[in-house]
Amino acid sequence: xxxxxxxxxxxxxxxxxxxxxxxxxxxxxxxxxxxxxxxxxxxxxxxxxxxxxxxxxxxxxxxxxxxxxxxxxxxxxxxxxxxxxxxxxxxxxxxxxxxxxxxxxxxxxxxxxxxxxxxxxxxxxxxxxxxxxxxxxxxxxxxxxxxxxxxxxxxxxxxxxxx
Amino acid sequence: xxxxxxxxxxxxxxxxxxxxxxxxxxxxxxxxxxxxxxxxxxxxxxxxxxxxxxxxxxxxxxxxxxxxxxxxxxxxxxxxxxxxxxxxxxxxxxxxxxxxxxxxxxxxxxxxxxxxxxxxxxxxxxxxxxxxxxxxxxxxxxxxxxxxxxxxxxxxxxxxxxxxxxxxxxxxxxxxxxxxxxxxxxxxxxxxxxxxxxxxxxxxxxxxxxxxxxxxxxxxxxxxxxxxxxxxxxxxxxxxxxxxxxxxxxxxxxxxxxxxxxxxxxxxxxxxxxxxxxxxxxxxxxxxxxxxxxxxxxxxxxxxxxxxxxxxxxxxxxxxxxxxxxxxxxxxxxxxxxxxxxxxxxxxxxxxxxxxxxxxxxxxxxxxxxxxxxxxxxxxxxxxxxxxxxxxxxxxxxxxxx
Numbered sequence: 005x006x007x008x009x010x011x012x013x014x015x016x017x018x019x020x021x022x023x024x025x026x027x028x029x030x031x032x033x034x035x036x037x038x039x040x041x042x043x044x045x046x047x048x049x050x051x052x053x054x055x056x057x058x059x060x061x062x063x064x065x066x067x068x069x070x071x072x073x074x075x076x077x078x079x080x081x082x083x084x085x086x087x088x089x090x091x092x093x094x095x096x097x098x099x100x101x102x103x104x105x106x107x108x109x110x111x112x113x114x115x116x117x118x119x120x121x122x123x124x125x126x127x128x129x130x131x132x133x134x135x136x137x138x139x140x141x142x143x144x145x146x147x148x149x150x151x152x153x154x155x156x157x158x159x160x161x162x163x164x165x166x167x
Numbered sequence: 168x169x170x171x172x173x174x175x176x177x178x179x180x181x182x183x184x185x186x187x188x189x190x191x192x193x194x195x196x197x198x199x200x201x202x203x204x205x206x207x208x209x210x211x212x213x214x215x216x217x218x219x220x221x222x223x224x225x226x227x228x229x230x231x232x233x234x235x236x237x238x239x240x241x242x243x244x245x246x247x248x249x250x251x252x253x254x255x256x257x258x259x260x261x262x263x264x265x266x267x268x269x270x271x272x273x274x275x276x277x278x279x280x281x282x283x284x285x286x287x288x289x290x291x292x293x294x295x296x297x298x299x300x301x302x303x304x305x306x307x308x309x310x311x312x313x314x315x316x317x318x319x320x321x322x323x324x325x326x327x328x329x330x331x332x333x334x335x336x337x338x339x340x341x342x343x344x345x346x347x348x349x350x351x352x353x354x355x356x357x358x359x360x361x362x363x364x365x366x367x368x369x370x371x372x373x374x375x376x377x378x379x380x381x382x383x384x385x386x387x388x389x390x391x392x393x394x395x396x397x398x399x400x401x402x403x404x405x406x407x408x409x410x411x412x413x414x415x416x417x418x419x420x421x422x423x424x425x426x427x428x429x430x431x432x433x434x435x436x437x438x439x440x441x442x443x444x445x446x447x448x449x450x451x452x453x454x455x456x457x458x459x460x461x462x463x464x465x466x467x468x469x470x471x472x473x474x475x476x477x478x479x480x481x482x483x484x485x486x487x488x489x490x491x492x493x494x495x496x497x498x499x500x501x502x503x504x505x506x507x508x509x510x511x512x513x514x515x516x517x518x519x520x521x522x523x524x525x526x527x528x529x530x531x532x533x534x535x536x537x538x539x540x541x542x543x544x545x546x547x548x549x550x551x552x553x554x555x556x557x558x559x560x561x562x563x564x565x566x567x568x569x
Contacts, residue, residue, distance in 0.1 A: 005188075036264065067306025075313075
């Protein structure tokens with residue numbers, strides 16, 4: 005009962021902040037509203053009993069991505085004078101895409117069972133750790149090499165050429 | 168806390184009618200607010216008085232000594248004064264974000280207190296992801312600071328907010344690496360499990376476990392100082408350049424929220440340090456057995472006292488550093504983080520991992536050597552202090568209540 009209430013409240017909050025991100029005229033407000041979306045997603049992860057993913061969500065998205073987005077917005081000069089382009093919506097492309105997406109969602113939702121029963125909360129830290137270092141070691145290493153490549157690439161792009 | 172809630176449900180007929188989740192929620196809310204009112208708020212207040220007194224002694228001044236005995240009630244007077252001030256929002260500020268920012272800063276700091284242990288049983292929520300959770304929620308503070316900097320519509324505020332955010336997200340990396348060292352050694356993210364993996368005696372603490380963890384503590388301590396915007400890393404509010412940084416336009420109670428966060432954060436820095444490296448609330452098993460025999464509350468009082476004394480020693484060191492060292496320049500600050508602390512942090516993580524593989528049981532000799540070496544350094548420090556006090560009036564230097 006209580007869980008349903010928390011879920012509904014969080015869902016409304018998340019969708020409202022997502023709508024603010026999409027429709028706000030002020031791009032900085034969009035940035036700050038992203039905080040609500042990320043926090044709401046973290047609550048969903050907790051409700052699905054994956055505490056580790058929830059905290060990672062907050063750490064990576066709120067503590068990293070969102071701050072960098074805000075930084076980028078604040079460092080852009082004359083951001084207030086810009087014309088915000090999201091007032092013009094291309095209906096001809098948007099509506100078919102939306103219908104397609106909704107169709108896919110209903111297909112997915114009608115597929116499996118949504119009754120999880122009364123499962124007890126279980127910490128996911130140990131299973132995730134064990135999984136990463138045994139069964140999924142190769143994907144884990146490949147991703148870390150890809151991230152290292154991205155990091156080195158960013159440094160190369162930013163670096164000033166010394167002649 | 169869950170055991171307590173279960174007991175309450177058993178013994179209280181009124182609660183049996185309610186769904187259990189609701190009772191848990193109520194218990195958490197009640198204890199959360201109790202801790203805020205009875206521990207965090209008085210602590211932040213009293214530490215502001217302590218800091219002013221210590222600062223004054225270091226500058227050969229007296230400090231606030233009028234309100235109450237030795238000025239002890241100064242923090243109450245300051246709080247009441249701030250509450251009575253007019254609530255000013257600058258006319259050109261973004262009033263919604265301007266009002267929201269102090270609460271975000273405050274909430275980010277206070278949410279971290281949820282998983283800070285006080286004794287072996289007293290903790291609001293012993294989360295499985297405890298230390299990870301603390302790093303994550305404190306990033307809310309950065310959002311609040313950026314928000315206040317932008318919403319004030321003031322160049323000094325904006326610069327302060329940006330500097331602060333850049334500094335905090337940079338120093339999160341060495342702090343995370345140093346915490347990773349402890350997680351490697353304890354094999355858990357839960358703060359209580361980390362404390363249980365250490366012993367009561369200093370040579371069983373994680374800081375003296377191996378040379379790498381010894382260095383990691385200092386990496387964590389320096390990074391925490393930078394994340395807490397404390398001198399020598401207080402460039403976000405450098406008063407010689409930025410008036411007061413992101414809090415320039417704030418006044419009254421909103422201004423107090425920022426400083427409340429800063430002083431409560433002192434305890435947070437110290438508590439995390441004590442939990443990870445200094446054995447937390449651990450007391451020797453023999454003392455514990457004796458205490459259990461006397462009264463069942465006594466071991467908890469002893470554990471709390473142990474934790475609190477260790478934390479307060481660290482808090483004193485932080486205050487001491489603040490009034491001793493000059494402020495770093497922005498480029499020096501970033502160079503220190505990216506060129507020195509982060510590479511060093513990686514070395515410490517790899518070194519600890521190797522150490523654990525080579526010596527799974529630890530090396531007692533290394534522990535004793537590190538512990539006695541530190542003790543020797545302290546001894547030499549006190550010898551030098553006494554040496555320099557030869558010709559001064561000792562009672563003037565050592566009496567804090569002149």
